[in-house]
Amino acid sequence: MARQIGRPARLLVGLGSGNPEASVQAQGLRPDVVDAYLVGVGPDAWPTWSSPAGSYVNLVAERADRQGAVPMLTLYQMASNGDGNLAGIADATFMAGYWANVRLMFQRLAMFDKPVLVNVEPDFWGYVERQAPDGDPARMPARVSIDADCAGQPDNVTGIAGCVLQMARKYAPKAAIGFPPSDWGAGTPAEVAAFALKAGLQHGDFLVMQTLDRDAGCFEVRAAECSRAGTGWYWDDAAYAAHLALARNWHDATGLPLVWWQTPLGVPASTPGGTDHWRDNRMQYFLTRPQDLVAVGGLGVVFGAGAAGQTTIDTDGGQYKRLSEAYLAAPAPLP
Incomplete structure (x- = not known):
């Protein structure tokens, strides 16, 4: 890779x-790699950090490129309602904003048109594992198919990973997508690995x-x-x-x-x-x-x-x- x-x-x-x-x-x-965060959903979120909307993605990507490095973007939007508060994933307004930001990120990466790593939602997957019934992400509802680019994805947490990948392949095929399981999400490494497979994280390009x-x-x-x-x-x-x-x-x-x-x-x-x-x-x-x-x-x-x-x-x-x-x-x- x-x-x-x-x-x-x-x-x-x-x-x-x-x-x-x-x-x-x-x-x-x-x-080799230079990382930067993209944080938030709402009026103060990362798309507002520069003008035009979303151009912060290109600023940090070009900064890494100047250093001869591959950019790494850490998408950290799920914590907008507070660390460990997952109520937003079932809220249509929050998730509409969430998916709009994800699409904008990939559209801006398409403009950059070079390889980039995307680290998708640190901590989120650990909190899902703790809070989902029996640690099963398919049993935790989420607003996914409300976005046209998420059509066909299930309306639960497994659809979140699926939709991120679907958008990435559509808009920014040079982006490599990585998901970060949390070792504190369950009692043993094997249990965390089993959760990652249930959530579909193995369909990404790397693991964080x-x-x-x-x-x-x-x-x-x-x-x-x-x-x-x-x-x-x-x-x-x-x-x-x-x-x-x-x-x-x-x-x-x-x-x-x-x-x-x-x-x-x-x-x-x-x-x-x-x-x-x-x-x-x-x-x-x-x-x-x-x-x-x-x-x-x-x-x-x-x-x-x-x-x-x-x-x-x-x-x-x-x-x-x-x-x-x-x-x-x-x-x-x-x-």
Whole structure:
């Protein structure tokens, strides 16, 4: 698939939101992928962020293209009513706006007319798995066929994945579509994989993997933006091995290549927390053992943050530059 999106046949490495283009250029970085969010449904949603409506898609796509990277758009519209609030999917007004935005995104990507990755609704699939009767997305009603481009799709959550793919193939055939299951959606990796198949996520082009949406150290000190309960934020070898096992399970179940997204940029440290940057060791694991990711079905890994105040390439002490350049000097080939 790397060749299909215009990249070399090796594990791809990219950057997400919060890493300014000026800093990428100043450091002489060469990301394969550059990610940006498209957020919301309604009067303040992403189509209003530039003029004409929806041209923000082209601005961020062209920004990635200037860096020699493939754009990655993260569609994050389902959270408009609040994190975990899925009432909108059965609301005709909300879903009419939702589908209009999806169509506009693909129409704008058709104007860009180059390969792009689209990451469809992080967290949403995990909440569906938790809230659908018996974890069955076909038993959770959703307004899908109200849109002409969704004709023939079922009016439940399985139709949501189906309609996104139907629109993508119609309007922007150069777009590769990825869905992100959530490992917290069920008790075991096998259960999450089974849900993904029920939801039709295997019909996409890749699967989106996540590790942690903020740096481990931020959770360790319970900073305001990292107040989630839990332990074991900072990986050891056992946690790393467990994550690889999860990835292999999902890859084997769906047959899809994996793209890790929003992976923290924190720097390893012996002391919990952090000062000018937070500690984390996911980048250290991934970029010093890239063959491990390829072995479980990996296509690429994108480093970024899910909240403000996290480590970036401006505050990581040069870790991303050092590790990414070392990796690119001896890359992990894809099969």
